[in-house]
Amino acid sequence: MPMRKRRAVFIDRDGTLNRDIGYPGHWSQVHVYPYAFEAVRRIRAAGLAAVVVTNQSGVGRGCFSEDELQELHREFGAAFEKQRAALDGFFYCPHYPRPAAAAPAAGCSCAKPGPSLGFRAAAELGLSLEGSYMVGDKADDVHFGLNIGAVPILVLTGYGRKALRDLETGRGRPAHVAENLAAATDWIIEREKRAARISSDHDPRKRSGHDPV
Ligand SMILES: [Mg+2]
Numbered sequence: 001m002p003m004r005k006r007r008a009v010f011i012d013r014d015g016t017l018n019r020d021i022g023y024p025g026h027w028s029q030v031h032v033y034p035y036a037f038e039a040v041r042r043i044r045a046a047g048l049a050a051v052v053v054t055n056q057s058g059v060g061r062g063c064f065s066e067d068e069l070q071e072l073h074r075e076f077g078a079a080f081e082k083q084r085a086a087l088d089g090f091f092y093c094p095h096y097p098r099p100a101a102a103a104p105a106a107g108c109s110c111a112k113p114g115p116s117l118g119f120r121a122a123a124e125l126g127l128s129l130e131g132s133y134m135v136g137d138k139a140d141d142v143h144f145g146l147n148i149g150a151v152p153i154l155v156l157t158g159y160g161r162k163a164l165r166d167l168e169t170g171r172g173r174p175a176h177v178a179e180n181l182a183a184a185t186d187w188i189i190e191r192e193k194r195a196a197r198i199s200s201d202h203d204p205r206k207r208s209g210h211d212p213v
């Protein structure tokens, strides 16, 4: 059997893993949703990578420095590791893409919904985007998931309810809408189990009555 690349659950940060309070510049301002640790633990136990992809325009807006953001992510990662729920990586866009006319040099090609963060994560961590998932609370997260060829799931925490309304009129639909990251994880794991059952049903070695010549 050929070695298959690991797939991932890409997870938005603010409003999905933790309460969205605007622009937290320090770990002490971050309130992780209590169910997030177990969700990440279950994702990893299912053989999927758990990768954070986050737009952090607070850097570009001057709310905090990129060093401070990286320090926050170190502490974020350590807190999850302590809960036996290690995250596989943090990929972020630090830019504040102002309107082109106002600041022609400030444009950025890495913010979600653009696919760059996903491509970078796939290259650095050796992931397959096909068959991966994206969980987030904004329309941009759903579109990012679609843009990288992953299965997009919208959660109703954070800005999720607003996003649901936006997505009703716009283009691009989530494959599933979940109350929060815990419910999204339930859905992913059910889907994975179903896929595993189907592929074992089609495995000729497991078909009864098969008599190899
Ligand atoms: Mg968010």
Ligand SMILES: [Zn+2]
Binding pocket: 093, 094, 095, 108, 109, 110, 111
């Ligand atoms: Zn960017």
